Amino acid sequence: MADPIRFHFDLSSPYAYIASREIDALAAKHGREVVWRPMLLGAAFKAMGATPIAEVPLKGAYSIREFARSARFHGAPYRHPSPFPVSTVSAARAFLWLDGRDPAAAKRLAAALFEAYFVEGLNISSADVVVAVAARQGLDAAQMTAAMSDPAIKEALKTEVDAAIAAGVFGAPFFFVDGEPFWGADRLDQIDRWLARGGF
């Protein structure tokens, strides 16, 4: 089987949320699997000297409107959350811990966290909220709480994020398809063609 597609996401990114609902089905259409990898936009922005999009003059106001419109375009339920953006360090640690045990369950947790933030408006920067969302999935609260403060998990996330940035990941969603980088939910159509033709 061909290599899996790499999908780098930050749980606070509206476009990563939109893409997360489609990428596995898109890949499956071409006989591919998807590996989900947590990244932290804050770390990438620091490496780029960039400002969070919602805070950029002119672009910020447009973006708030655009997030909701793109969500409608993709058929994704969306309520712009407040506060926005939020730190997803705890959530990313929870994902990474679970991913080491059960990658499919980790994807379900990430999907639930995206919905918690972008549909329910829960503040997923809180470790307690992450645990509560995980508990709905039948995951053990005590285990997850312990995992999020485990130095090994903290270190693993740092390594993961540093490696992603070193590989050129500067935004979310960010994909690699057989080494080819794609940034943005608006590149899903290019990924579709790339997979169909083996490049273009």
Place this chain on the structure above:
Amino acid sequence: MADPIRFHFDLSSPYAYIASREIDALAAKHGREVVWRPMLLGAAFKAMGATPIAEVPLKGAYSIREFARSARFHGAPYRHPSPFPVSTVSAARAFLWLDGRDPAAAKRLAAALFEAYFVEGLNISSADVVVAVAARQGLDAAQMTAAMSDPAIKEALKTEVDAAIAAGVFGAPFFFVDGEPFWGADRLDQIDRWLARGGF
């Protein structure tokens, strides 16, 4: 007839070039016309405190690759120009002058300048190059040269660019469809649906 679509472009923007080849046909499909308006990315970036994309760490290297890939995706011939980006002040003045006399001819000139830069690799920041490209269109070199240094045209471009930024234009291509703002060649699909349904 419904209001025309506004298409704001900088002749040094690869994505504006890509969109320029499609927007009139897309609009015509929905019985709409397109008004082409020159903007200057440098002025918008200054208003945003932004850095030209190709100079941003991580994003810059990706973007150079992405320009060419998106051009292929859209079937647009493309050779990444050097230098990039370039000032398009002279070219925008030439466009604006001609637009006041013959908007259709001004669109043809803009299309020829996009091709001169992104296909032929000519440095369109030079007023002489602008005049040479215009001459191929049968436009009068002496008239155009005079127009580019006409204080009234200089002032008109400044007014045009300031008004665009005041209206929220921060990048190129930038479109308004019945007041709804769309940024990027990758929003042509949303514009298509917006025109078909009167919003979504």
